Amino acid sequence: MAIERTFSILKPDATQRNLTGGINALIEAAGLKIVAQKRIQMSLAEARRFYAVHKERPFFGELVEFMVSAPVVVQVLEGENAIAKYREVMGATNPAQAAEGTIRKQFALSVGENSVHGSDSADNAKLEIAQFFSENEIISG
Ligand code: DAT
Ligand code: MG
Numbered sequence: 001m002a003i004e005r006t007f008s009i010l011k012p013d014a015t016q017r018n019l020t021g022g023i024n025a026l027i028e029a030a031g032l033k034i035v036a037q038k039r040i041q042m043s044l045a046e047a048r049r050f051y052a053v054h055k056e057r058p059f060f061g062e063l064v065e066f067m068v069s070a071p072v073v074v075q076v077l078e079g080e081n082a083i084a085k086y087r088e089v090m091g092a093t094n095p096a097q098a099a100e101g102t103i104r105k106q107f108a109l110s111v112g113e114n115s116v117h118g119s120d121s122a123d124n125a126k127l128e129i130a131q132f133f134s135e136n137e138i139i140s141g
Helices: 012-016 022-030 044-050 060-069 084-092 103-107 122-132
Strands: 001-011 031-039 071-078 115-117
Touching: 001 022, 001 084, 001 122, 012 022, 012 060, 012 071, 022 031, 022 071, 022 084, 022 103, 044 060, 044 122, 071 084, 084 103, 084 115
Parallel strands: none
Antiparallel strands: 001 071, 001 115, 031 071
16 A cells, blocks of 8 residues: 545534544544644635535535635645545544544534545545645655
């Protein structure tokens, strides 16, 4: 397995309930290293661009409004098989279907307010990281 990087967001429901430390503990316990991290207020334009793949979905407006409703923490995670591993640690999109021990099972409120984002492929990880971080902000090791 190769060392990969994936892009993560701790969403507004997480920052507003002071869950960023609790979520980071699960990320680190899974062997993923947080190699970049910053707290930002997303703009509407950034949120629309980030979730452009979902723009035809009925929940797009609600999703974008939620993502700009409060600060988020954006992160780059690094480790063996990081993309698939983080999807596993996150759990299913709908917390009602998320497995025990996952971030969404433990913390998410609903399918919309589901605490975390993680990239779903290597190509998307690269694009998503580049939307929020320059290479010199990512410190491996
Ligand atoms: P994931 O975040 O697990 O990759 P996704 O890419 O299918 O899920 O959807 C992106 C986000 O959109 C998801 O985290 C929450 C929101 N979302 C997805 N399906 C939804 C639905 N049926 N109703 C409301 N929000 C939804
Ligand atoms: Mg997705």
